Amino acid sequence: MRRVLPTVEQFVEGIRASNRVLLGQAITLVESARADHQVLAQEIISRLLDLPASDTYRIGITGSPGVGKSTFIESLGMYLIERGHRVAVLAIDPSSAVSRGSILGDKTRMEQLSASGMAFIRPSPSGDSLGGVARKTRETILLVEAAGFDTIMIETVGVGQSEYAVHSMTDVFLLLLLPGAGDELQGIKRGIVEMADILAVNKSDADRVALAAQARAHYLNATHLLPAKASEWSPRVLACSAQEGTGVSEVWSALEAYKDTTLENGYFAENRKKQASHWFREALEQGLAQLFYQHPAVKERYGNLEERVLTGKISPFAAAAELLDIFKNTIPHTLYTVPK
């Protein structure tokens, strides 16, 4: 069942022309574990990297389960499409390693967006590590941007490390909250509140005005206690009801204000650079570890050394030195200068 893949040229032209089928196929290459697919994907991405950073906007969105993320994204997405934007929705869901695509798997949760030719929705890639899943999403961002989608929303569940991954690939971080105070503090880690640039109390429906005000006051206070951000932006706390369609335009205004402010003070460009550098280092570390742990001689020795480390028979440093020597001895010695 080998299919003939389009050529790099066909991919590049097709994606630039917003061909959704070729875009989808290119993302499948990014998500593939096959080495030849990876090489092809890198070639395609390299050819497509000529967009000024300021042309696109990468928005990270998180919030506890039940906060109404899908409804919010649908509502904000349709609002933007009406204003001429083209919107892509991606996700990072580490749990999708088990049940592929538990976030966004069900596109029917975003009925209008799914049906719009101006939107592109892709469920979370699967993978056996958050690092791998995040890498795939990061590359997918580059592809959807090249296909002309200018606003990229990246959704994640508010339960842990995945927020840091989303934060490391987005320009702005939006935290959705529920009305009422107190309970939220339990569900949302302080680190996530600290990362948020804009906080929106969703489900602030007409009959829950008091609860919504309570939550806003609580989080306004919480954000005031945080140290100033490198972006020089003071977090804003808003209320909205994606269901009732209220407040969503105000959230967008705040997102626009954030982009304007950070474009002007240089943080936007600086942050994109920092993120690229971070991903470069991460990719190097991951690749290096793979090279090391796949090495037959390392594999053969690893189990025994680890066992001896755990039982205190050898120091972790001596064990590591032994394993590194095994690896290093397969590299021509002359390549290395003697360490001082």
Added chain:
Amino acid sequence: MRRVLPTVEQFVEGIRASNRVLLGQAITLVESARADHQVLAQEIISRLLDLPASDTYRIGITGSPGVGKSTFIESLGMYLIERGHRVAVLAIDPSSAVSRGSILGDKTRMEQLSASGMAFIRPSPSGDSLGGVARKTRETILLVEAAGFDTIMIETVGVGQSEYAVHSMTDVFLLLLLPGAGDELQGIKRGIVEMADILAVNKSDADRVALAAQARAHYLNATHLLPAKASEWSPRVLACSAQEGTGVSEVWSALEAYKDTTLENGYFAENRKKQASHWFREALEQGLAQLFYQHPAVKERYGNLEERVLTGKISPFAAAAELLDIFKNTIPHTLYTVPK
């Protein structure tokens, strides 16, 4: 000025016999950047690793500058020596990279302990990275334990990442606080409060009883809000005045209770294993990165690729792949199976 070093045999015998000169020399080898010193240090440590974990107790101690850490350590240390213990005091101070040994550099701050034959004090090693400084301290722990010091206090300043390093090499974590409430919250990060097993409000002098009670109440409340620990231990909040000599025995009782509890439920041994495994991984990653970044071909290409990543001319992943290929190509190909 080359000196003839003692043999491994001499080091091993000398350290086991608590020879302070040989112990100090062995630690100097651990701290040395010279490859031959490192090899020798590893040999010595490997020969000395036969102590049951439960024979020793590694205590991490932190607190903001001004909280009285030195006075506290002197007071607790003398209390323990009177009860037949042998006490080692080490430190991790990342700032010592600049001004060597700013913590504990001045032994006169611990006059009695310094003078005691039952105590061994060593200032923070210097180093250009926290990882390097931490590794040296971790190895020094093994040496002082082999020399018969059963209680190891590892001090750090309460200002950042160094707490995580100390936490990753100790059995218990003690946080010293100042009387009064409110201010402390500013200086001490929540993550550090979360790591603490025992919190002691130091400087709870006779004339500051009310302020001390206020601080205790505040932190009792804070610790109650934290999720349960893997050790199944509920953090205790105590008051003491190292200066006036009050409450220090209660802090020791709490430390003993912690050790008893965790020895009994298996966490103590489990944690030591987990730490050894963590250090093994860390040492591998550090060594691997060193091998990679020292590679002449990698060095030659790195700057240019990083520049292109930062200016968006190449994706971080493509750049990493290129650099990894350069590295990999110097290793015989046949060693690797083809990735799936």
